Amino acid sequence: MAESKTATIADTALQPYWEAAAKGKLLVKHCQACGKNHYYPRPICPHCFSDRTEWLESSGEGTIYSWSVERRASPPYSIAYVTLAEGVTILTSIVDCDFDRLAIGQKVRLGFEQRDGQPAPVFRPA
């Protein structure tokens, strides 16, 4: 859980993630040992504890798993869990959309926005 910007450069294990994000690409981690994907990315697989993990570029296609809108914020903003085609569900925001028409199961498409000085994967209705 997060409240403020955290250093994104000191962690060499995450460098490929941030370099890809700067080019508009979202990477998740794939484990060669157990075959499962995970997110947020870690060098050691949280599913099987193998260190044989590799980067996998997301197709950018996802569906909304759940969502909410922080109505008291000015302006209000959405927050969502989106399940990627690669099977992992990630926390994100749905942008450029009518909040009243958001729905679980809705197809969404990856984009990037600069947030807190770093590229952040957001989604728009597909």
Next chain:
Amino acid sequence: MSIKGKAYIAGIYEHPTRKADGISLAQIHAEVAKGALEDAGLSRDDVDGYFCAGDAPGLGPLSMAEYLGLKPRHVDSTETGGSSYLIHAAHAAAAIAMGKCKVALVTLAGKPRSGGAPPGGGRGPSHSPDAPFEAPFKPTVLNMYAICARRHMHEFGTTAEQLAWIKVAASHHAQHNPHAMLRDVVSVEQVVNSPIVADPLHRLDCCVISDGGGALVIVAPEIAAQLKRPKVRIIGAGEAIKNLNGGLVDITYSGGVWSGPAAFAEAGVKPADIKYVSIYDSFTITVLMTLEDLGFCEKGKGGRFVADGNLISGVGKLPFNSDGGGLCNNHPGNRGGMTKVIEAVRQLRGEAHPAVQVKNCDLALAHGTGGFLGTRHGSATLIMERA
């Protein structure tokens, strides 16, 4: 090896303040410690075990042992958010069973309402390894609990009206508590017509924000035998951490699916035997999901279970949070686990308000969800009986 019957909750104290202007966190810790020891009939010098969580100021137990003048031979600062104090009670029972201490003191204090140092310090949210991947999207306590409610509604057909019944039940209890922040009885309509704060949760689906604190004194059987207060015995406990499972996410259940069965197995009882429950009620959805996960009803049927006053003392089958809970009474330090144990002990002693006292209440359960429901939280279940 089990903690069943190895320890008693001998003293409880809930701080009466709901807004603690001009009082330090350390002073509140001290006042609740004093209150709970006096309730038990014990003195400060009897304490040989000390438990506190992330709300304790400064260096936690190091600072508080100095402030309180304690010389503990057993210390535990387990930090699982608002569920910490239930885990402390269980760990105190285990320490007592192992002979590591005989009189354990657990304290909580918080001042989110009047302002004060946030708990957690260096292990707070912004230092979490998931922060770079989540912070940019501005998750809050509100929208992260709301997102769980949304998914629960989608999968199980849970309605806003069903969730509202939980607040309604709490308000029926709070009307009898002179210390409660919200004493007006509310209706389902009032809850669902209150403003949406984070879809699909309304303002009245949320708990209050209050200052305050509480303390427990947990003792060995030979100490309990010398005390005059009604005896409450710890007979089972369970604890668990629920998380995002590396991105294979399911936010429709809590760690109660693990902590509950562990506690029931240790106690040798089942949900149908329980006369009263204290369920940490940060939001209405927290209660609904917890009741399902502990087995009080089938998964997905929590909405029907809580509706029509089923949680109201004297009306329904499973009276809950008879002090008004976090939804109406108080929520010291944004950490509701402590007050859950305290009200369960009052019920087992027969010392709850007469209007909400459960008849022949000889078996009670308290449960805490600390952190963020569904996505990363500590779950702790404690089962107690009248001795």
